[in-house]
Amino acid sequence: MTSHLDTEVIFIRALRVPPRRRVLSRPKHPHGRSGRIAAHPVDISFHPLKRLSVQAQGPAHMRITKAPEVDYPGISLRQLERTDIPQWYAYLSKQHVVQHTSWNLSSESDLLPMFDAIDSTLFTSIRRLAIIDGVNDNMIGTIGLHSISEANKSAEVAYDLAPEFWGKGIASAVCSAFTQWAFLEYGFIRVQGTVLETNLGSAKVLRNSGFQFEGRLRSFRIVRTKPGNFDMYARLSTD
Numbered sequence: 001m002t003s004h005l006d007t008e009v010i011f012i013r014a015l016r017v018p019p020r021r022r023v024l025s026r027p028k029h030p031h032g033r034s035g036r037i038a039a040h041p042v043d044i045s046f047h048p049l050k051r052l053s054v055q056a057q058g059p060a061h062m063r064i065t066k067a068p069e070v071d072y073p074g075i076s077l078r079q080l081e082r083t084d085i086p087q088w089y090a091y092l093s094k095q096h097v098v099q100h101t102s103w104n105l106s107s108e109s110d111l112l113p114m115f116d117a118i119d120s121t122l123f124t125s126i127r128r129l130a131i132i133d134g135v136n137d138n139m140i141g142t143i144g145l146h147s148i149s150e151a152n153k154s155a156e157v158a159y160d161l162a163p164e165f166w167g168k169g170i171a172s173a174v175c176s177a178f179t180q181w182a183f184l185e186y187g188f189i190r191v192q193g194t195v196l197e198t199n200l201g202s203a204k205v206l207r208n209s210g211f212q213f214e215g216r217l218r219s220f221r222i223v224r225t226k227p228g229n230f231d232m233y234a235r236l237s238t239d
C-alpha cells in the first residue's frame with residue numbers, strides 16, 4: 001500500500017523579476033558605526049514552474065537548510081532552533097521590546113508551539129530563521145514568515161531583534177534580503193507586513209525593504225486583550 005509520504009510532490013517555483021530591481025539595504029557597522037545606504041542589483045534568472053515528483057526519504061518539513069545571505073557585515077541567518085528559546089525569550093520577555101507588537105508571552109514554553117509548526121510538513125507552516133551576530137555567534141534576532149497562502153502565493157513577514165542591536169540598520173538589511181529570497185524560494189507574488197500603528201521603527205524597516213504602505217486595518221489583531229489597529233505594507237515580486 002502506498003502512503004501519502006511515499007510519493008511526495010514538491011513544487012519548485014521561481015518568478016521572473018525585472019533585472020532592473022535594486023534592493024536597498026543599509027550595511028552599517030555591526031556595532032554602531034554608520035555606513036551608507038547601498039543599492040545592489042539583483043540578477044534573477046527566470047525558471048519556469050517545475051513540478052518534481054520524488055520518492056520521499058522522510059517527511060519534508062518547513063525548516064530552511066540554506067538561508068539567504070545578508071548584505072550586512074558580520075550578520076548571517078540560519079534555521080531557528082529550540083535551543084535558541086532561552087536567548088529569544090530573554091529579550092521577548094522585556095516589555096519595551098514587545099510593546100508595539102501582539103506578542104503575549106508568559107514563559108519560554110509559550111514559544112514551543114512555533115517549533116512544532118516549523119517542523120510541520122505543510123507548505124503553509126511558518127518559517128523562522130535566527131539572526132546571528134558573527135562576533136560571538138550569538139542569536140540576536142529572528143525573521144520568518146506566517147499567514148502563508150499557497151493559493152494566493154503570499155505570506156507575511158515577521159521579525160524581531162534584541163534591543164542592544166536596534167538602530168544599526170540590521171533589521172532593514174535582513175528584511176530586505178529575506179523578502180527577496182522568499183519570492184524566489186517559494187514563488188510568492190506578494191509578501192506583506194503588518195505593524196501596529198504605533199510601531200514606527202518596524203514601519204520604517206518595511207519601507208527600507210521596499211514595502212509600500214497600503215492602508216490601516218482597524219482592530220486587526222488583539223494586542224494583549226485589546227484590539228489594535230495595524231498598518232498594512234506589502235512588496236510584490238514585480239515591484
Ligand SMILES: CC(C)(COP(=O)(O)OP(=O)(O)OC[C@H]1O[C@@H](n2cnc3c(N)ncnc32)[C@H](O)[C@@H]1OP(=O)(O)O)[C@@H](O)C(=O)NCCC(=O)NCCS
Pocket residue numbers: 097098100101158159160161162165166167168169170171172173194195196199200201202204205208
Ligand atoms: C522593529 C525592529 C526590528 C527594528 O530593528 P532595527 O534594527 O532597529 O531597525 P533598523 O535599524 O533597520 O531601522 C529602524 C528605522 O526605524 C527608525 N525608528 C526606530 N524607532 C523609531 C521611532 N520610534 N520613530 C520613528 N522612527 C524610528 C530608525 O531611526 C531607523 O530609521 P532609518 O532607517 O531612517 O535609520 C526592532 O526595533 C525590534 O525588534 N522591535 C521589537 C519587535 C518588533 O517590533 N518587531 C516588528 C513587529 S511588526
